[in-house]
Amino acid sequence: MKIKVAFLLMGVLLLSVSLQAQWVKVPPAKVPRTPDGKPNLTAPAPRLPDGKPDLSGIWYPDSKYIANVAVDLKGELPLQPWAKALFEQRKSGALSREEPTAHCLPQGVPRITAAPWPWKVVQMPGSIVIVHEAFSLWRQIYLDGRELAEDAPPTWLGYSTGRWDGDMLVVDTRGFNGKMWMDQLGTPTTEALHLIERFRRRDFGHIDIEITIDDPKAYTKPWTVKEQAALMLDTELMEAVCNENERDLEHLTK
């Protein structure tokens, strides 16, 4: 099993595009600097004119969570019996060909945040757009008080709304299609998934994301993991079109 998982992980890493030179004459980034002129990534997090933390920037996750979202979790996942059976089967690698990203389907939320590709947060007063290098997908988070309609069509990335709890942005996401594998092991989800992400920009260069998975159809109780992402300076996202040159599928277990 371990070999298969490692192989799958390799496939994903090969897919990801390296950060080659794309741009010249780029103006220097507006970042706090240490006395010797280097970026000071532990300076305080910036704020917008309205006093809210500014989460804008290009972020790169600790990608260990792409393989196993629960890698830091103490104890076992509170899986419902059917979900446990499915998860065991997926973990064996026997179902790798069903894994959505092998078909260039979206990683879904929260997996796309942990995918080994950077993502860029564009924060405005009423909404946030996150553009992901992964498969060149985007996601919006509304901050204007709207709520999800009950009959909203199910989606891979869900419908996200956010509110501020002090310096923490609390993002609720619902309206999922239930097809997502939350990680490469195949941690399951259903259309009942309600995801809560708490984004806190700890300092200039670091963001903490606490993620609660509340999916009563797949789990007996909500569970929470913590992920981190680091600011990337002096770079930009690239185009990553999965259909362009997809080579995973032919190598995955039939």
Next chain:
Amino acid sequence: MKKLIAFSIVIIFTLCVALQAQWAKVPPAKIPRTPDGKPNLSATAPKLPDGKPDLSGIWQPLNNRYVQNIAADLRAEDVPYQPWAKALFDERKTGAHSKEDQPANCLPQGVPRIDAAPAPWKLVQTPGFIVVIYEAFNLWRQIFLDGREPATDAPPSWLGYSTGTWQGETLVVDTKSFNGKAWIDQLGRPSTEALHVIERFHRKDFGHLEIQITIDDPKAYTKPWTVTEQFRLLPDAELMEDICNENNRDLEHLPGSK
């Protein structure tokens, strides 16, 4: 041939997702209104604090003819093909190669075709850059306004590398470093990696955006040629998720070989 083209248009429309109810309790859009409370789409275009026009909003092509035929408003002689490009185009427009058209394979439409794709797109304008998020295939594109330039060895791409400058009220966007694989429209007008697209965005009033598009691709065309497309603001809508790989049914129905 006409049947094939009509068929491929039907497919594109089927692909785009209807604007169903996704959201409840949406605060009313901050837009100018007429005395009877309706959106006043012919009010003056908004400006940002720095005095530049604000192009932000959700835009949709006023009509869908340009995705099928970008030169719909031009005379045949206005598109100055290189001989090989003319031969290729004549072959493609018979419909016999529709299977090779990139969206049939869930590959990006490219710029400028994605502007004209029937699906709406949302423009988000910040001081240093613009992000355009497209409903079409859930793709995005950035337009940098900070003076940078694409590196000469930037990896070729479908959507290119875009930079913008203001000329009065018009945002002039240059896009280069294409991969040369895009059909500029469904008829199959070719492009090469020498393509340089110049889009001139002009928000004529609150509800209307005009984009003048110049195709400058000396490998495929003997001189640059220009078309003008119109877009309308969708004040009370939002984009939907559109995942082409989810349920692509085009390919099996299209003629040609991959």
